[in-house]
Amino acid sequence: MSPALQSDVLVIGGGLFGAFTGLFLARAGLKVTLLEKGQIGAQASATNFGNLRLHGRSARQYPLSIRAQELWESYGSLTGEDCEIDRTGHLYFAGGERGEIQLRKDVETATRFGVESQLLEGALLRERFGFLSDRIRLAAFSPRSAVANPRLSTPPVARAMARAGGTVIEGCEIANFDASSGGFAVTSTDGRHFEAPKLVNAAGAWSGALAKQAGEPVPMFSAGPPQFVTEPLPHRLHPSVHMVEGDVIVRQIPRGNIIFSGYPRTHSLPSGAFTHVPPAKTLRGMRELVQCIPMLARAEVIRVWSGVEGYLPDMLPVIGPSTTTPGLFHAFGGSGGGFQIAPAVGQCLAAVVQGEVSPVDISSYGIDRFTERSEVSEKIHLEFDQ
Amino acid sequence: MVIFVARHLFQPIDPGTPRPLRFEFDGAEITARRNDTVLAAVLASRERCGVNEFDGGGRAGFCLMGSCQECTMWDEDGRRLRGCMTEAREGLRLRSRPHCGSD
Amino acid sequence: MQTDTRIAIVGAGPAGLAAARTLVEAGLRPVVLEESPLAGGQGTRRLSPLTALHRSALFGASAQSITRREDAEDAVLKQCDFRTGTLAWACHDNRLELLGPDGFDSLTYTHLVIAVGATDRLMPMPGWTLPGVFTLGGAQVALKRHASFIGQKVVFAGSSPLLYLAAAQYLRLGHRDLTVLDTTPASGKARAFPAMLRHEPHTALQGVSLIAELWRGGVTLRAGVRLDRIEGDSRVQRLRYATARGRDMTAEADAVALGHGLRAETQLAELAGATFAFDPAFRQWFPRTDDRGRAGERLWLAGDSARIGGAEAADAAGSLAAQSLLESLGRAADAHCIRRDTRRLRKQHGFQRAMTDAFRWPAKQAATLADDVLVCRCERVTAGEIRAALATPSGPIEVNRVKSITRCGMGRCQGRFCGPALGEMVASATGDPPGRLRTQAPIRPIPLVFDAGPMAPEGDDT
Numbered sequence: 006m007s008p009a010l011q012s013d014v015l016v017i018g019g020g021l022f023g024a025f026t027g028l029f030l031a032r033a034g035l036k037v038t039l040l041e042k043g044q045i046g047a048q049a050s051a052t053n054f055g056n057l058r059l060h061g062r063s064a065r066q067y068p069l070s071i072r073a074q075e076l077w078e079s080y081g082s083l084t085g086e087d088c089e090i091d092r093t094g095h096l097y098f099a100g101g102e103r104g105e106i107q108l109r110k111d112v113e114t115a116t117r118f119g120v121e122s123q124l125l126e127g128a129l130l131r132e133r134f135g136f137l138s139d140r141i142r143l144a145a146f147s148p149r150s151a152v153a154n155p156r157l158s159t160p161p162v163a164r165a166m167a168r169a170g171g172t173v174i175e176g177c178e179i180a181n182f183d184a185s186s187g188g189f190a191v192t193s194t195d196g197r198h199f200e201a202p203k204l205v206n207a208a209g210a211w212s213g214a215l216a217k218q219a220g221e222p223v224p225m226f227s228a229g230p231p232q233f234v235t236e237p238l239p240h241r242l243h244p245s246v247h248m249v250e251g252d253v254i255v256r257q258i259p260r261g262n263i264i265f266s267g268y269p270r271t272h273s274l275p276s277g278a279f280t281h282v283p284p285a286k287t288l289r290g291m292r293e294l295v296q297c298i299p300m301l302a303r304a305e306v307i308r309v310w311s312g313v314e315g316y317l318p319d320m321l322p323v324i325g326p327s328t329t330t331p332g333l334f335h336a337f338g339g340s341g342g343g344f345q346i347a348p349a350v351g352q353c354l355a356a357v358v359q360g361e362v363s364p365v366d367i368s369s370y371g372i373d374r375f376t377e378r379s380e381v382s383e384k385i386h387l388e389f390d391q
Numbered sequence: 392m393v394i395f396v397a398r399h400l401f402q403p404i405d406p407g408t409p410r411p412l413r414f415e416f417d418g419a420e421i422t423a424r425r426n427d428t429v430l431a432a433v434l435a436s437r438e439r440c441g442v443n444e445f446d447g448g449g450r451a452g453f454c455l456m457g458s459c460q461e462c463t464m465w466d467e468d469g470r471r472l473r474g475c476m477t478e479a480r481e482g483l484r485l486r487s488r489p490h491c492g493s494d
Numbered sequence: 495m496q497t498d499t500r501i502a503i504v505g506a507g508p509a510g511l512a513a514a515r516t517l518v519e520a521g522l523r524p525v526v527l528e529e530s531p532l533a534g535g536q537g538t539r540r541l542s543p544l545t546a547l548h549r550s551a552l553f554g555a556s557a558q559s560i561t562r563r564e565d566a567e568d569a570v571l572k573q574c575d576f577r578t579g580t581l582a583w584a585c586h587d588n589r590l591e592l593l594g595p596d597g598f599d600s601l602t603y604t605h606l607v608i609a610v611g612a613t614d615r616l617m618p619m620p621g622w623t624l625p626g627v628f629t630l631g632g633a634q635v636a637l638k639r640h641a642s643f644i645g646q647k648v649v650f651a652g653s654s655p656l657l658y659l660a661a662a663q664y665l666r667l668g669h670r671d672l673t674v675l676d677t678t679p680a681s682g683k684a685r686a687f688p689a690m691l692r693h694e695p696h697t698a699l700q701g702v703s704l705i706a707e708l709w710r711g712g713v714t715l716r717a718g719v720r721l722d723r724i725e726g727d728s729r730v731q732r733l734r735y736a737t738a739r740g741r742d743m744t745a746e747a748d749a750v751a752l753g754h755g756l757r758a759e760t761q762l763a764e765l766a767g768a769t770f771a772f773d774p775a776f777r778q779w780f781p782r783t784d785d786r787g788r789a790g791e792r793l794w795l796a797g798d799s800a801r802i803g804g805a806e807a808a809d810a811a812g813s814l815a816a817q818s819l820l821e822s823l824g825r826a827a828d829a830h831c832i833r834r835d836t837r838r839l840r841k842q843h844g845f846q847r848a849m850t851d852a853f854r855w856p857a858k859q860a861a862t863l864a865d866d867v868l869v870c871r872c873e874r875v876t877a878g879e880i881r882a883a884l885a886t887p888s889g890p891i892e893v894n895r896v897k898s899i900t901r902c903g904m905g906r907c908q909g910r911f912c913g914p915a916l917g918e919m920v921a922s923a924t925g926d927p928p929g930r931l932r933t934q935a936p937i938r939p940i941p942l943v944f945d946a947g948p949m950a951p952e953g954d955d956t
Binding site (some may be wrong): 043284309 | 939
């Protein structure tokens with residue numbers, strides 16, 4: 006048997022949560038090893054829409070979200086690289102009456118946390134965002150919101166972690182871990198051994214297995230939204246545009262392609278390997294998009310995709326220490342909102358792993374919050390296939 | 392030695408075939424044979440049917456059977472079509488770039 | 495619950511037509527979906543009325559038998575629900591998504607035969623994005639559908655037996671400035687020839703007589719060349735190459751037809767649930783099927799889209815797939831037909847294997863492409879950018895992830911023309927066999943809103 010690789014902290018999962026956690030730990034001087042079953046940042050971290058939006062987050066999440074936005078804004082100095090971050094602003098609009106009520110509430114919440122968001126209606130809305138269909142009566146604009154290219158976002162974080170002294174090992178799937186002797190002994194499916202006093206479970210949609218092994222199973226499921234991209238067209242849609250009800254989430258990248266996402270999300274295959282994009286959903290999304298932004302009617306779709314994302318019933322991630330296993334920490338279950346908060350998740354969890362106080366209170370993200378009577382977000386009923 | 396380079400790519404297999412159909416491409420008149428394709432008609436008098444969006448390099452179709460999309464063009468209402476899969480018709484108004492207008 | 499039988503055949507080329515013929519003979523009426531306006535396929539493409547005037551010149555002694563075959567195909571299609579101009583752009587849950595002359599539609603099937611053929615497989619080279627460079631298959635389609643030569647001075651370049659066929663077709667229609675630059679050495683063909691002769695003596699000898707025809711017609715023929723670059727200011731003006739003996743040469747040209755064999759169009763099969771295996775002889779991924787083309791409970795694959803074999807193999811495979819489909823319906827199998835078609839298919843595949851040995855896909859060239867060569871024509875991604883991505887720590891090492899990082903294969907053609915070279919570049923960096931770009935719908939770009947506009951079928955005054 007080959008000797009085990011020793012570290013201070015083992016991070017399981019090379020998505021954005023794991024990579025940022027690893028980066029902040031490595032910068033703090035800890036010896037970090039990041040184990041990724043496939044390739045760095047190739048799952049939900051790469052397949053998501055790429056919104057860095059400050060609209061429509063739950064009140065609980067705003068402190069984390071605002072901290073994350075600060076970190077995204079310094080992504081260049083954090084990683085020394087670029088991931089096409091573009092401060093496009095975020096145009097949030099209501100498709101109908103239910104949406105209008107929600108939008109007013111959301112803007113009120115955002116404003117309460119100091120996020121600038123301006124309600125727009127009538128002539129003002131037409132004048133600023135004339136591309137929206139006339140039937141849309143209410144919208145809000147958040148100038149600080151941005152977008153990034155999710156496909157490019159994670160590898161620079163992993164590279165920065167490596168430059169700070171961390172080790173990245175790809176193609177390393179975890180078979181099991183043993184916490185019986187104080188620290189953690191981890192074995193990969195191809196027989197490699199790793200040991201560390203601390204372990205971070207950041208395996209995204211695959212985190213449930215580790216949590217279960219630690220005796221704290223979570224009601225996580227995998228799903229992904231139907232998404233598509235069009236051919237490149239002249240750049241005319243500047244902000245990231247988002248219907249409160251979630252039927253239309255769209256932006257145009259500077260190269261000209263229009264990227265679309267929309268609910269309802271589809272459950273991943275039982276194997277967890279893939280999420281189909283049912284063509285009926287693509288067709289529906291195409292129709293909805295043109296109803297909201299008629300000027301896009303002539304665009305042509307060239308590819309659809311989805312992703313395997315981990316969701317929890319209250320649509321919030323798990324972030325924090327294990328309640329059963331000392332030295333084990335969790336960061337997973339972005340629930341469709343993980344991309345934006347990822348840098349702050351990493352920063353907060355890195356603090357907790359080191360026994361420090363988290364810069365943002367993360368106590369409400371504990372893994373022990375799931376009981377029979379725990380909260381189920383209404384989004385579970387509205388944004389997924391039932 | 393100076394090599395003469397024609398200002399068009401395609402050579403009709405029968406140069407004498409009448410070209411009774413007329414349509415517009417980027418504002419210029421293109422003539423076409425009956426049963427011609429839009430792409431054949433355009434390339435019979437031009438050396439490209441558009442440019443690549445990213446580097447401005449000329450494009451003139453490639454696979455000629457609907458697969459590569461390099462003969463993409465647009466009609467005056469912004470509909471995209473493939474020149475190689477579209478029959479030439481009298482009065483078409485086509486362009487090599489998508490519209491950039493307000494709507 | 496027993497549902498009505500609804501058989502869909504996608505593609506009206508040789509394989510799809512053979513499947514349709516077999517099913518019609520058994521008294522069934524399949525739906526036949528064809529993206530182009532005419533049945534026929536690519537290599538066996540129907541002629542434009544403008545080219546049909548030259549039918550006998552183009553086809554020579556075969557003209558009559560080709561006409562008979564086309565008439566027979568038309569007779570079969572009359573007994574099918576034949577829908578031209580209809581793209582099957584997705585397949586999910588035993589349902590095809592269609593875009594036809596009247597817009598979006600869908601078709602729920604009980605049995606599906608996919609026979610959508612192949613397109614050219616290409617190795618990028620400097621200058622291959624210049625106007626005037628076409629695929630080798632495209633050069634033939636130029637004659638048959640566009641009634642045009644691709645240029646006045648045409649070079650057919652690459653490694654494919656179709657170099658000779660395309661040049662002969664140009665010659666027969668009166669083109670007199672033709673050059674064939676075959677990158678495969680004559681010795682390789684000589685080595686493979688006995689095997690070709692054994693599997694398909696007729697076709698092998700046809701190849702020999704084709705070369706004689708080109709030679710008599712004054713076509714410049716060079717084998718074993720190294721293609722260096724295509725040059726020109728805004729269009730093709732010349733192709734630089736080196737002879738087998740290493741002498742640098744320049745072919746003045748205003749058009750180049752480039753081809754290195756064929757690549758199966760496997761996208762729809764993948765969406766329909768097929769799984770894939772890498773074929774080391776062809777160096778490409780083919781969908782897995784049984785001996786008769788069955789790839790799933792309701793799925794059959796036939797012709798070049800299942801495995802490169804040519805028109806004759808496609809005909810045999812289409813017929814076999816239909817026999818297998820009929821068996822699955824509880825019909826008695828026609829043992830004689832199955833034996834005959836199995837024999838034909840085996841012979842053709844043996845021949846193709848020998849051919850693929852003679853006309854090699856230049857896999858190793860991918861590793862030596864200069865950094866500034868464009869690999870992805872749509873997204874304009876260079877070999878250098880791909881190599882840089884592969885060399886980056888925590889960078890991509892798998893072909894789909896390389897696509898994700900570099901955008902190579904993300905454009906309008908969805909990796910059809912850069913995919914094989916991209917696969918070889920990744921393979922040369924990792925030492926693994928080339929990977930396979932995953933397919934996602936749509937098979938071709940589809941408009942957000944269908945609106946026929948001026949392209950509506952003529953004669954429709956409503």
